[in-house]
Amino acid sequence: MPEPRRPVLLAVDDDDHVLRAIRRDLSRAYRDRFRVLAAGSAAEGLRVLDTLREREEQAALVLSDQRMPGMTGIAFLAEAARRFPEARRVLLTAYADTSVAISAINEVRLDHYLVKPWEPPEERLYPVLDDLLSDWEGAHEPPYQGIRLVGHPFAPATHRLRDLLTRYRLPFRFEEGPAGEARLPAVVLPDGRRLDRPGHGEVVAALGLATRLSHPHYDLAIVGGGPAGLAASVYASSEGMATLLIEAYVPGGQAGTSSRIENYLGFPSGISGVDLTSRAMAQARRFGVDVLAPVEARRLSRDGRACVLHLSDGKEIGASTVLLSTGLSYRSLDADGAARFEGAGIYYGAAVTETESCAGRHVWIVGGANSAGQAALHFARHASRVTMVVRAAGLAGAMSAYLVDEIAAAPNITVRAGTRVVAAEGGEHLERITLCDVATGELSGHDAEHVFVFIGARPRTEWLDGLVRRDPHGFLLTGPDLGPAAELPAWDLPRPPLLLETSMPGVFAAGDARAGSVKRLASGVGEGAMAVSMIHRYRSES
Incomplete structure (x- = not known):
């Protein structure tokens, strides 16, 4: 996995000599904690900041010369503030521009100004920047830098990617994306790469998990x-x-x-x-x-x-x-409308993957063998209620005795024996199921958003x-x-x-x-x- 990018220190000056000097001094003191970038014009500096924002990276400090063609340093720092409001802003000035810099402290919330030259940096540069960067780190909440999965909670494609990452034991954070976004689901990697609607092979390759064949035969x-x-x-x-x-x-x-x-x-x-x-x-x-x-x-x-x-x-x-x-x-659930909700409320053997989304909810388990029993006990630790729907007269015929005993002892697990699911309904995701009593044929409707199916294979x-x-x-x-x-x-x-x-x-x-x-x-x-x-x-x- 690529290492997440460090926050950025950006220096902007149209004088190549000054730019090299400030970049050298910044790198010498801060390269272990920050990434130092340089731009030779205000326009180039804005392009750098726009790229950082697109990649969801962080700018901690922006330093700019005041006298640059096309845009003054104060105007540039004002634009930088719109892109990265939390970044500390420092103006590099000549002695003759100090009055302008003092005015800018109030006008554009300038954090500090430095008079060129700043030699020696140990006395005139680093103490100032140390304080500013310490303040930024204290106030800034670092963004999550692991894998992010952006999608719709009840979309089948999102569920499949969530299951893939879970099965590979890759920590990730799920974020709900905007409704109607055609590029979702997307996987955002720690290095900033974004994979829109990726196939499983594409994700595995991007994460460096693919294997090369080492033998011709x-x-x-x-x-x-x-x-x-x-x-x-x-x-x-x-x-x-x-x-x-x-x-x-x-x-x-x-x-x-x-x-x-x-x-x-x-x-x-x-x-x-x-x-x-x-x-x-x-x-x-x-x-x-x-x-x-x-x-x-x-x-x-x-x-x-x-x-x-x-x-x-x-x-x-x-x-x-x-x-x-x-x-x-796993065999598919033989119920009217069930196929439409696979991955959108009806799941096959995905107990671990959907744990977080089921916290505090009512979970339904369909099946009466060991896999169903293990899933029921797992969800009982997270969901408010778990209901097992079992076609047989009870659990003892197909389930190990230790699971039967643990289920009986769980206060929030209910077993509906002699029952099967005959219909599933909802809009974009599952909302309701219909149960049928095997002996009497009596039907009953129930609200249901999370149904896990273990009915043979x-x-x-x-x-x-x-x-x-x-x-x-x-x-x-x-x-x-x-x-x-x-x-x-x-x-x-x-x-x-x-x-x-x-x-x-x-x-x-x-x-x-x-x-x-x-x-x-x-x-x-x-x-x-x-x-x-x-x-x-x-x-x-x-």
Whole structure:
């Protein structure tokens, strides 16, 4: 990340000799705290100030010579005050102009005047400027110098950028932009650059998070950066394999959206999904894993024994083996009008991202499995009320017992069992939902601005249709589930597929997208590790 710009000291004089001298003396004393700029005319000085204002930088002090062609120093300082009212203003004068400078103290709120020459600066320059700059620093509230996200609170594009920055653990401040502004959402970087309506790849590249490929050919290419993919990348790279991890969004998968994971081995106090996956990413990078994100795998082909992945950015990646750990996508809420409010009041697995906007509000959670329970407990610490809408008769059937107990003990969580959401209404954002009692069919309307949906998921495997075998629900079949090897059209090895090997030799699957997998974080990590041992066996046979 570029270092934020320091406040500016601007010196303006049409005499090159004087300008060089004042710039030299200012730099010698203040360059550690301020950025010193110089302009050879009043017009140039105004252009500098306009540029600083456009970049949302700060001018702390403006020094100007009085006698300049086109505009006097007093007139220039008056213009400077309109642009930066808080900046301290100093006039550089000859002895004959001191009466003019004294008058200007009252007329244009001049802070001080200096008679040229100011030698020695330790006696005649620095004491004056030290006091002025100390006053400015004492009265000035430094602007926020981190990443700023400017947008509309309920705009889907704003929500997606907020989620991206949150998942990358990048501190940022959200600012509501003016209604109707076509350039929003915008990301403003600490160095002043502004990205209007940026794509995720553009943001990642601008923040210096993009990775360059370090190998022309990889031993293992992993598609999907959830727990299974991250675990496989760590084990493979630590054992000397050239490893590439390809992730369509942000490494972490659905686990990365979890507000709190309390049943993962080794974390007795629990850990957030963002923290856990961030640690895994740091571990993978330490072992030399290359990471491409956000980039989608669009097609898989063969070149002899090698696999070729065709990516959304136009790259083609060659690898000896491929691990498919593409994970799952949340299922959409099947309710009238719901699609219109995705990212504008209805969210899928975005519990952490929208925490701030839900403080003190009524939050609705749709779903009754672990992800829904974790989200409900997370929001209960911030929202005034949390209501869980569960189609089943209760929570016990699909949710871990510890979550059921904690939800029952939370005073501001209500569970509406045997209920489903059937409609969503509103203007630019969600305002109301309609609930239906599953048993009686009775309908009831409720005000709702924040609805989080956790109602199951489907595997991200559509792009593999016709390439590797999937079950009727789209999950990847592996090992014995593929049936006899002789009936697999692409199978040309004398042995049957290994336990986690798909119908294409050298292509493996692990994690939630694999048919028959246990949909838990620990099992995904375990399958990622297991896959690496089978990949070693495959490579030893080739």
